[in-house]
Amino acid sequence: MTERQVSRSIEIDAPPSRVFDLLADPRRHPDFDGSGTVRSAISGPSRLSLGARFGVAMRIRLPYRISNTVVEFEEDRRIAWRHFGRHRWRYELTPTPSGGTRVTETFDWSTSLGPAIIDRTAFPTINARSIEQTLPRLKALAESDA
Template sequence: MTNDTITATITIPAPAETVFDVLADPTTHAAIDGTGWVREALDGEPMTRTGQIFRIAMYHDNHPAKNYEMANKVVAFDRPDTIAWEPGQDMAHDGNLTFGGWIWRYDLRDETPSESHVTLTYDWSAVPPELREHIPFPPFDPAHLENSLKHLSDLAAARVTS
């Protein structure tokens, strides 16, 4: 863990391609998330390219609105090796997105034909000082990453067996 990055790793009993498919499907993100903040995908479309925006309904007790929406921009899409997104919002409700400077990134590689090594990185190094004054980073316990990877593993393993 550096000052602006935390990571967690896991070996998942599924090929990297299967794990990537789970991650590229925003409808699985609520099941992957361990905080209970992620509610549901609002677009229903899988991620297919860098620059794509996908929207997620969220809930957090400390958010002024409690229920809110994140518009995530895909910043890395290299099947089946890397997928990453930067959360943002339409703060002015005018259709223009602003991004906070934190990124969720998954790096995958096959260990064997039936197992993959996955590293999850949460990077907030680009968060501006004025936002850091209002939000402590990371805004969750670092164990959240390990919990998320366990949930991801369960989802990917279930796809292999079905």
């Protein structure tokens, strides 16, 4: 991990394939988003893959739409996407001995077009809080659908 990343992890009592299916379906993102900013997936495939693009309706003070591109993809192991600012949201899945999954979510702005700007904002703190709210929602969703 670099200085320009924040990560949190959680253990989920569901297999990696189940968790990954939720992450790879952009229409499910509002169901587990803990930031309160993701409203709905408005365009794109029903299943993400490397290079796939998907649009999302968002709201931070005012409604807007943003386009994301999947930039990392390893089935049942890792998925990450970015938008025009090039910072990434990454999920890494590790199988546990009990048959569950350890999920690590990372907000990574080391690839951002303006990392020095982000360093001086509240985005890292806000994103850490959002991850801390997202992971329990993802856990509840994956375990209820397992």
